[in-house]
Amino acid sequence: MNMQIVMLLGQDGVTNGAVYALLALSIMLVFSVTRILLIPQGEFVAFAALTMAAMQSGRAVQLGWLVFALAVVATLMDAAKVWRSKGREPWPHGTLGLLAVAALALVLTKVLPLDRIGMFAQALLTIALVVPLGPLLYRVFFQAIAAAHSLVLLIVSIAVHVALVGTGLLMFGPEGGKTEPFSDAFFEIGPAMIASQTLWVIAATLALMGGLWVFFGKTLYGRALQATAVNRLGAELVGISPDLAGRASFTLAAAIGVLSGILIAPITTIYYDSGFIISLKGFVGAIIGGLTSFPVAALGALFIGQAEAFSTFWASSYKEVIVFTLLLPVLVWRSLAHTRVEDEE
Amino acid sequence: MSPLALPHRARTFLRAPARWSVVAAIPIVALLPLVLTDYQVTLADNIGIAALVTLGLVLLTGVGGMTSFGQAAFVGIGAYSAAVMATFQPADLPFGLSFFAGSPIAGLVLGLVITLSVAGILGAITLRLSGHYLPLGTIAWGLSLYYLFGTIEAFGGHTGISGIPALSLFGITLDRGEELFRLIWGVVIVAVIVTLNLLDSRPGRAIRALRGGQIMAESMGVDTFRAKMTAFLTAAVFASIAGWLYAHTQRFVAPAPFSLQAGIDYMFMALIGGVGQVWGAVVGAATVVMLKEWLQDLLPHLLGRVGNFEQIVFGLLIVVVMREMSSGLTGRLVEAVRARLPRVSIAPAGADLAAVEPLPRCPMPPRGTTILEARGVTRRFGGLVANDDLSFSVAAGEILAVIGPNGAGKSTLFNQLSCVDAPTSGEIVFRDRRIDGLPSREVAKDGLARTFQHVKLLPTMSALENVALGAHLRGSDGIAAAMLRLDRAEEASLLAEAERQLTRVGLGEYAAAEAGSLALGQQRILEIARALASDPCLLLLDEPAAGLRFREKEALAELLGRLRAEGMAIVLVEHDMDFVMELADRVLVVDFGRQIAEGLPAEIQSNPAVLEAYLGGVE
Numbered sequence: 001m002n003m004q005i006v007m008l009l010g011q012d013g014v015t016n017g018a019v020y021a022l023l024a025l026s027i028m029l030v031f032s033v034t035r036i037l038l039i040p041q042g043e044f045v046a047f048a049a050l051t052m053a054a055m056q057s058g059r060a061v062q063l064g065w066l067v068f069a070l071a072v073v074a075t076l077m078d079a080a081k082v083w084r085s086k087g088r089e090p091w092p093h094g095t096l097g098l099l100a101v102a103a104l105a106l107v108l109t110k111v112l113p114l115d116r117i118g119m120f121a122q123a124l125l126t127i128a129l130v131v132p133l134g135p136l137l138y139r140v141f142f143q144a145i146a147a148a149h150s151l152v153l154l155i156v157s158i159a160v161h162v163a164l165v166g167t168g169l170l171m172f173g174p175e176g177g178k179t180e181p182f183s184d185a186f187f188e189i190g191p192a193m194i195a196s197q198t199l200w201v202i203a204a205t206l207a208l209m210g211g212l213w214v215f216f217g218k219t220l221y222g223r224a225l226q227a228t229a230v231n232r233l234g235a236e237l238v239g240i241s242p243d244l245a246g247r248a249s250f251t252l253a254a255a256i257g258v259l260s261g262i263l264i265a266p267i268t269t270i271y272y273d274s275g276f277i278i279s280l281k282g283f284v285g286a287i288i289g290g291l292t293s294f295p296v297a298a299l300g301a302l303f304i305g306q307a308e309a310f311s312t313f314w315a316s317s318y319k320e321v322i323v324f325t326l327l328l329p330v331l332v333w334r335s336l337a338h339t340r341v342e343d344e345e
Numbered sequence: 346m347s348p349l350a351l352p353h354r355a356r357t358f359l360r361a362p363a364r365w366s367v368v369a370a371i372p373i374v375a376l377l378p379l380v381l382t383d384y385q386v387t388l389a390d391n392i393g394i395a396a397l398v399t400l401g402l403v404l405l406t407g408v409g410g411m412t413s414f415g416q417a418a419f420v421g422i423g424a425y426s427a428a429v430m431a432t433f434q435p436a437d438l439p440f441g442l443s444f445f446a447g448s449p450i451a452g453l454v455l456g457l458v459i460t461l462s463v464a465g466i467l468g469a470i471t472l473r474l475s476g477h478y479l480p481l482g483t484i485a486w487g488l489s490l491y492y493l494f495g496t497i498e499a500f501g502g503h504t505g506i507s508g509i510p511a512l513s514l515f516g517i518t519l520d521r522g523e524e525l526f527r528l529i530w531g532v533v534i535v536a537v538i539v540t541l542n543l544l545d546s547r548p549g550r551a552i553r554a555l556r557g558g559q560i561m562a563e564s565m566g567v568d569t570f571r572a573k574m575t576a577f578l579t580a581a582v583f584a585s586i587a588g589w590l591y592a593h594t595q596r597f598v599a600p601a602p603f604s605l606q607a608g609i610d611y612m613f614m615a616l617i618g619g620v621g622q623v624w625g626a627v628v629g630a631a632t633v634v635m636l637k638e639w640l641q642d643l644l645p646h647l648l649g650r651v652g653n654f655e656q657i658v659f660g661l662l663i664v665v666v667m668r669e670m671s672s673g674l675t676g677r678l679v680e681a682v683r684a685r686l687p688r689v690s691i692a693p694a695g696a697d698l699a700a701v702e703p704l705p706r707c708p709m710p711p712r713g714t715t716i717l718e719a720r721g722v723t724r725r726f727g728g729l730v731a732n733d734d735l736s737f738s739v740a741a742g743e744i745l746a747v748i749g750p751n752g753a754g755k756s757t758l759f760n761q762l763s764c765v766d767a768p769t770s771g772e773i774v775f776r777d778r779r780i781d782g783l784p785s786r787e788v789a790k791d792g793l794a795r796t797f798q799h800v801k802l803l804p805t806m807s808a809l810e811n812v813a814l815g816a817h818l819r820g821s822d823g824i825a826a827a828m829l830r831l832d833r834a835e836e837a838s839l840l841a842e843a844e845r846q847l848t849r850v851g852l853g854e855y856a857a858a859e860a861g862s863l864a865l866g867q868q869r870i871l872e873i874a875r876a877l878a879s880d881p882c883l884l885l886l887d888e889p890a891a892g893l894r895f896r897e898k899e900a901l902a903e904l905l906g907r908l909r910a911e912g913m914a915i916v917l918v919e920h921d922m923d924f925v926m927e928l929a930d931r932v933l934v935v936d937f938g939r940q941i942a943e944g945l946p947a948e949i950q951s952n953p954a955v956l957e958a959y960l961g962g963v964e
Contacts, residue, residue: 155667317492324489328470335470
């Protein structure tokens with residue numbers, strides 16, 4: 001192994017690690033606000049990547065149908081709730097807006113010449129398609145059971161993931177998809193060639209993390225989410241709606257997922273079921289951070305990216321085994337640090 | 346001992362429906378192959394294998410409240426071990442195993458050994474952590490093992506190992522469908538019996554306490570980590586045996602049926618069948634296996650494409666099951682049947698109790714010796730000082746009452762005394778041993794028992810079983826004895842002791858009632874019975890008289906007085922001043938975490954600092 005290969009693998013590791021860090025962030029965000037381990041996080045990534053790929057290769061984009069169908073179901077659920085309360089409960093705002101966005105995005109994917117509108121417009125349309133999936137999934141599958149035992153939430157999360165992967169196969173088929181890079185430029189720094197895609201990924205990751213930091217530290221919605229994460233009941237008592245907090249965190253998760261998908265699509269071939277494996281590496285990062293510490297999780301995710309890149313070089317067929325085995329020492333350490341017996345909520 | 350001792354009889358009765366169902370299942374299994382077609386027998390074989398795996402999940406998830414998505418990987422270990430031992434040439438096997446090449450029993454044992462090692466390691470590193478780590482750990486491990494099976498060349502990669510010979514046990518070759526059917530379902534029935542036996546025993550009660558009662562169980566001396574491990578290892582063993590049966594039924598193994606997806610399917614089977622009942626495993630496995638067959642025929646026609654589209658249906662089905670009927674199909678059925686059965690009440694035990702071997706008791710420390718001493722106990726939560734430099738002691742045969750306004754730090758103090766929590770600084774000495782920072786089950790061994798301010802009972806277990814949990818440390822029979830029902834003599838003694846304590850606190854007639862169905866005051870008294878069942882020498886009672894009526898309070902005061910006369914030391918937190926002042930020997934007053942007075946009840950009643958804390962100062 002020479003310097004050049006090290007740089008190349010390191011670069012790969014940084015790009016993947018950055019995406020895993022974003023996903024770890026998103027997983028912990030959703031977990032701390034809602035207690036849900038968002039197993040379908042990876043589906044946002046895969047659906048975004050495959051939608052971009054479908055647009056660029058001129059194939060029909062079917063994701064709009066799923067989003068629209070979910071929006072219709074969510075609207076019907078809202079209507080049923082209002083009807084059952086005999087008008088005492090106001091019509092919840094939000095879902096109708098999502099229905100409108102979903103309908104518009106569906107129409108656009110059917111009328112626009114998708115392969116010729118340019119990458120930026122493709123990305124925008126992908127965002128408009130996938131981001132509503134977040135709050136819609138929360139509304140349809142989780143809102144009614146938000147107060148349930150965390151085991152129930154986990155099982156529903158797995159079930160939604162399983163259903164989404166099946167739907168993904170239906171929408172995108174079994175073929176993989178890869179998109180064009182944002183630009184073909186390379187930069188020479190010392191002995192290494194740095195692909196501009198790598199820089200895009202790093203820049204976008206940093207920008208997103210900065211944005212989230214500002215959102216949580218400075219804005220009212222961000223602080224409301226943070227309050228919910230610290231003390232759910234307390235936040236509810238001071239008027240922060242748990243439904244709103246749940247939807248907002250799922251929206252952010254979907255947004256982070258879409259961006260990760262768009263960033264990773266030019267680098268890796270994505271299949272309809274690739275999302276799970278990708279997000280699982282985010283989970284490994286989140287576990288390293290103990291599901292609570294964002295910086296530790298981000299560092300952990302970067303480390304996972306490196307470990308993956310280098311094990312691809314040395315023992316490519318054992319790549320996944322090596323990555324997931326890295327969980328063991330982390331769990332041992334966590335287990336030794338944890339001595340008190342607690343009752344589960 | 347008489348087998349007719351009441352607690353035993355009561356329990357047999359309570360569990361009778363489950364036991365009779367096993368008896369009914371035996372002729373069905375024997376006769377069913379005679380009427381089924383070959384295809385149906387094959388399907389039933391698959392259902393039986395899946396039911397065995399799912400039964401483990403019923404124990405793990407339904408009873409223990411833990412989740413594993415990695416059961417398919419344990420099936421894989423069992424199946425690959427069987428395949429390797431059956432097909433590899435002796436020269437290809439590692440040294441030590443070559444002698445056993447071709448032996449199906451060796452395949453089974455090898456599978457079990459590997460499964461237990463892997464599950465032991467996984468359990469050791471995840472079961473102490475919060476409930477999210479086990480499922481995540483099993484997902485990662487399930488994925489890894491699947492990739493490993495697919496990459497190891499000796500295992501044939503993704504094509505797998507074929508040519509596994511028919512199963513031959515003790516000279517009998519089982520190669521016909523109906524023979525395998527009887528073997529598989531025989532194993533399922535044995536597993537059901539073993540599971541029922543385990544649940545109806547001392548270690549079983551510990552497992553049943555895991556869901557929602559871990560702090561309480563630890564305070565009663567239960568090693569909850571060990572209980573979790575028992576459930577996890579049992580589930581893994583069932584899965585491994587299922588894998589061995591699978592390899593010898595299919596006569597070929599490949600990685601696909603042991604993927605994470607298969608692990609998720611097993612969990613779905615448990616949830617659809619109902620995780621609360623042992624037969625839910627069979628119902629769930631049958632439903633999912635048959636529905637899958639049907640959907641795999643139907644969906645490609647509907648959608649015009651081939652793929653695992655049945656997963657969409659299963660995913661949505663689980664969402665509905667979790668929302669609408671968390672007890673699953675079997676749970677619904679059992680509830681419906683139970684509602685139609687008459688409620689039985691059980692007569693008091695009377696003379697039968699005498700026939701059971703009583704449990705040995707520890708000698709009480711002599712009256713007047715100091716049993717518990719707190720020295721400068723301080724507990725901070727961030728900036729809040731909940732307990733500030735508290736020092737006091739309690740002697741055998743003495744009742745110390747801790748009083749103080751709400752928020753004074755009394756329950757915090759109790760949690761530290763019983764080692765549920767540890768002080769930030771200071772020492773707690775119990776029977777000449779420093780206990781602060783120890784796990785609470787350690788001090789339970791030395792004779793400290795407590796009740797909780799917010800009642801911690803297992804609401805769906807009978808009052809008798811709740812109290813028997815308190816006697817956990819007075820028994821020693823383990824898991825194997827429980828599974829094989831060799832624990833009956835000890836179990837009868839434990840239950841007789843529980844019955845005795847229930848009668849002692851005046852709840853004898855409620856022995857068979859579900860603890861959750863009792864009134865709150867009765868639940869508090871039930872907690873006292875549970876504490877007494879552990880044969881303590883120090884009793885910590887957190888607001889025992891709250892919610893009691895006048896006569897019940899009198900009876901409680903009388904009981905506590907008798908315990909004191911026997912030499913028991915009692916510390917109680919209470920708000921009912923009449924109750925405290927009449928009963929207590931000494932009173933400790935706490936306000937804002939600080940000790941403001943200590944002394945005889947009469948002194949306390951006229952202490953100006955106490956009056957100010959309770960009534961406000963005179964300006």
